[in-house]
Amino acid sequence: MKAAVLHAYKEPLRIEEVDISPPRRGEVLIRVKATGLCHSDVNVFEGKTPVPPPVVAGHEIAGVVEQVGEGVTRVRPGDRVISAFIHPCGTCRNCVSGHENLCETFSSVRLKGIMPDGSSRLSMGGKEIRAFLGGGFAEEAVVGENALTKIPEGMELERLAVLGCAGLTGYGAVLAGKVEPGETVAVIGVGGVGLSTIQVLRSAGAGRIIAVGTKKWKLERAMELGATDTVNSKEEDPVKALKEMTGGGPDVVVEAGGNEETIRMALDAVRIGGRVVLVGLPPSSAMIPLKVASIVRGGITVVGNYGARPRVDMPRLMELIKQGKYDPSALVTGRFKLEEINEAVKLLEEGEAIRSLIVP
Template identity: 65%
Template sequence: MLAGVLHNYKEPITVEEVEIEEPKENEVMIEVKATGMCHSDVNVFLGSTPVPTPVIAGHEIAGRVVKVGHNVSRVKEGDRVISTFIQPCGKCKNCISGMENLCETFASVRLKGTMFDGTTRVKYKDGRSIRTFLGGGFAEYSIVHENALTRMEDSNVNIEELAVLGCSGITAYGAISSANVRPGDSVAVVGVGGVGLSVIQMLRAVGAGRIIALGTKKWKLEKALELGATDFINTKESEPVKTLKEMTNGGPDIIIEAGGTQETIQMALEGVRIGGKVVLIGLPPTSALIPVRVSMIVRNGITIIGNYGSKPRVDMPKLVELVRTKRYDPQKLITGKFKLEEINEAVKLLEEGLAIRSLIIPH
C-alpha cells in the first residue's frame, strides 16, 4: 500500500510503498476513504510530539472495514466506519469505570506509535517497522482497535466528510460535556481551528447564551460567526482579556481553550469570571511548561478542567445524531481535499493558518 511516511522531524513527508500485516485480536483493517489533517499531526511532524520515526500520522479517519481480527464483535467487513483518535482497550480500570477516553492501555503506547502489544502492523519489505500515530490514517489502509470505531448506518451520508468527527468532533463534544454548559451560560472559545469551530457549533446546539470566539485570523473569526458565535475578538487587534471582561461584565462563565499555546492558556485563565470554569483541550508540545498565577486561580475560585476527547463507544453515536439532526455540520470545517501525494501542501496550509481542516484522500 501507499503511505505518507515521516522519516525525520521538520522534513517533508514522503509517499512510498509499504506493507501492512493482518489485524490481530480486536483489531480492524480499514480501507481509508479520507483522513483529516490536524495540528496534532503537525506537532508530530515538527517533533513537538516526539513519536519515534519512521512514522505515519493521521487520526481523523473515515473508511470501510476490509478485514477483522480475532474476537472482533463491534464491526464486520463492509461496514462504513469513523475511527476516533482514542482507542480504548475496554478492560483497564478507567475503561470499566466509565472513563474510556483515559484508557490506561492506550495511554501507555500512544506516543510510542505501536499497537497495544508493543508491535507495529506496518513495515517495509525488508522487515523494518514503521510506527503509526493514533491510527496512521495518511495511508491507503489503517489498522485500529475495534473500540475506536463507530458504524455509519445511513448510506446517504458522505463518509469522507465525516472524518473530522474522529478528533475535532469528539474533542468538542467532550469539552461541552466536561464544562457542563447550561442554557444561557456565557462561553468564550479561544482558538478557532477545527476543534474550536466544532465547540462553537455545539455550544449553539446546547443553548449557550453569549458565545465569543477569540482568534487571530479574520476569516476564521467570520466563520465562527457563521457557525454560531455571537461575537468575536481578534486577539492581535485588541487586549483580549480586557476586551473579554468588558464585553461580559467581568468575564464569561466558561472559557474553552482550544489553542494549546502558552499565550492562549494564560488568556483563558485570566479572562474567565470569578468562580468560572476553564476547560483546557488544546495540546501544547509535550515538553511545554506553562507558568500560571496560582494565587489568582485560588482567590478567584477558578475551576480548571483538563479534557482529553470523549468516550468513543458512548459519545460518538450521540455526535453522529447531532450531525443527522443538523445541529453540527462537519462539512463546514473542510477547506480543501488533497491526494496523498499532495500531503505536504496540506501541512503547509495548516501551519500557515490558511486551512481549518484539509482531507487527505488516499484512493
C-alpha cells in the same frame, strides 16, 4: 500500500510503499477513504510530539472495513466507519468506569506509535515502523475495534472524517465544562476543535458564545456556525475585551489554541468562580507557569479534557448531524491527494486551513 512516511522531524513526508500486516485480536483493517489533517499531526512532524520516526500519522480516519481480527464483534467487513483518535481497550479501570477517553492502556502507548501489545502493523523492508493514532495517511490502517463507529445509511462517509478528533474533542470540551443553558462561553482558537466546540455549545443551549482568534475569515466562519460575538486577539487586548463584553468575564472559557499565550489568556479572562477547559495540546515539553494564587483566590476550576468517549459520545454527535445542529463539512477547507500532503501541511502551518482531507 502507499503511505506518507515521516523519516525525520521537520522534513517533508515521503510517499512510499509500506507493508501492513493483518489485524490481530480485537483489531480491524480499514481501507482508508479520507483522513483529516490536524495540528496534532503537524506536532508529530515537527517533533513537538516526539513519536519516534519513521512514522505514519493521521488520526481522523474515515474508511471501509476490509478485514477483522479474532474476537471483533462491533463491525464487520463492508461496514463504513470512522475512527476516533482515542482507542479504548475497554477493560482498564477507566474504561469500565465510563471514562474510556482516559483509557490507561491506550495512554501507555499512544506516543510510542505502537499497538497495545507493543508492536506495529506497519513495516518497510522487513523493519517495523510506527503509526500515530492509527496511521491514516495511507491507503489502509489497522485500529482497535473500540475506536470505530459505524456510519448510518444516507450519511456521506468522507465528510465525517473530522469527527474522529475535531468533533469528538469539541463534544468532550462542552461536557467537561458542564455548560448550562444560558451561560456565557468564550472559545479561544477557531480551528477544527474550536469551531466544533462552538457548534456543540449552540446545540447545548449556551447563551453568549464568543469566538477568539487571529484570522478574520475563521472568525467569520465561527459566526456562521453559532458564535454570537468575536474578538480578534491581534487587533485588541482579548482579556480586556472579554471582561468588558461580559461584565467580568465569561462563565466558561474553552482553550483550544494549545500554546502558552492562549492558556494564559483563558485563565486571565474567566470570571471569578468560573471554569476553564483546556483542550488545546501544546508541545509535550511545554512547561507553562500558572498564577496559582489568582486561581485559588478566584475559585477558578481548571479542567483538562482529552476528548469524549468514542463508543458513547460519537453516536450522539452523529445524532446532532442528523438534526442539523453540527456540520462537519464546515470545517473542511481543502481536499488533497496523498501525494499532495506536504502542500496541505504547509497551509495548516500558515493558518490558512481549518481541516484538509487527505484522500488516498
